[in-house]
Amino acid sequence: MQFAAFYAAGGAFIGALLALVIYHAAVVRPALARARTLLELHDTLLSGGSGSAADRLGALEEAQSAATAARGSLEGRIGELESFAAADLSQAGFVRYDAFAGTGAGLSYALALLNRQGDGVVITSIYSRDDSRTFGKPVARYKPTVQASEEELEAIERARSNGAQGGAP
Numbered sequence: 001m002q003f004a005a006f007y008a009a010g011g012a013f014i015g016a017l018l019a020l021v022i023y024h025a026a027v028v029r030p031a032l033a034r035a036r037t038l039l040e041l042h043d044t045l046l047s048g049g050s051g052s053a054a055d056r057l058g059a060l061e062e063a064q065s066a067a068t069a070a071r072g073s074l075e076g077r078i079g080e081l082e083s084f085a086a087a088d089l090s091q092a093g094f095v096r097y098d099a100f101a102g103t104g105a106g107l108s109y110a111l112a113l114l115n116r117q118g119d120g121v122v123i124t125s126i127y128s129r130d131d132s133r134t135f136g137k138p139v140a141r142y143k144p145t146v147q148a149s150e151e152e153l154e155a156i157e158r159a160r161s162n163g164a165q166g167g168a169p
Helices: 002-047 053-087 150-165
Strands: 091-097 108-114 120-127 132-140
Touching: 091 150, 108 150, 120 150
Parallel strands: none
Antiparallel strands: 091 108, 108 120, 120 132
8 A cells, every 4th residue: 555655646746747847838938938038129129239238228327427427517618608708898889980070081989899798898099180099988787987978879889789689890
């Protein structure tokens, strides 16, 4: 009887083993093949066709770090350029006129040079037959800080309108 129980246990073990082999062949192996195929497809999609997904993700992280560093550098440069642009004399207005009767040819002039906030200077040159005189007057927020002539006010207004249009005088 002991042999019968031994054979029965051995037969049960072999039957269970055979069931596991059949289950593995019928269920597990196809599932692993599908998983392997999906993993290869995943790697192909992430890596752009060659290499592994981990390599591609590593390259993307490096590119992101480089882009972040470049952006920081550009933001700093933009800040420098904006502060420089705030002080530039990008608005100009020019008016020629005859300061005195009989001089002709419009040799007197007023030239306004202003930044984007309307700060700067208006330079006036008055020509006469005997001599020429040049004056400079400060301008703040498109207003002269001292008394100004009609021509100087017109030069300031021309500079303001040229700046609003974004064009040159």
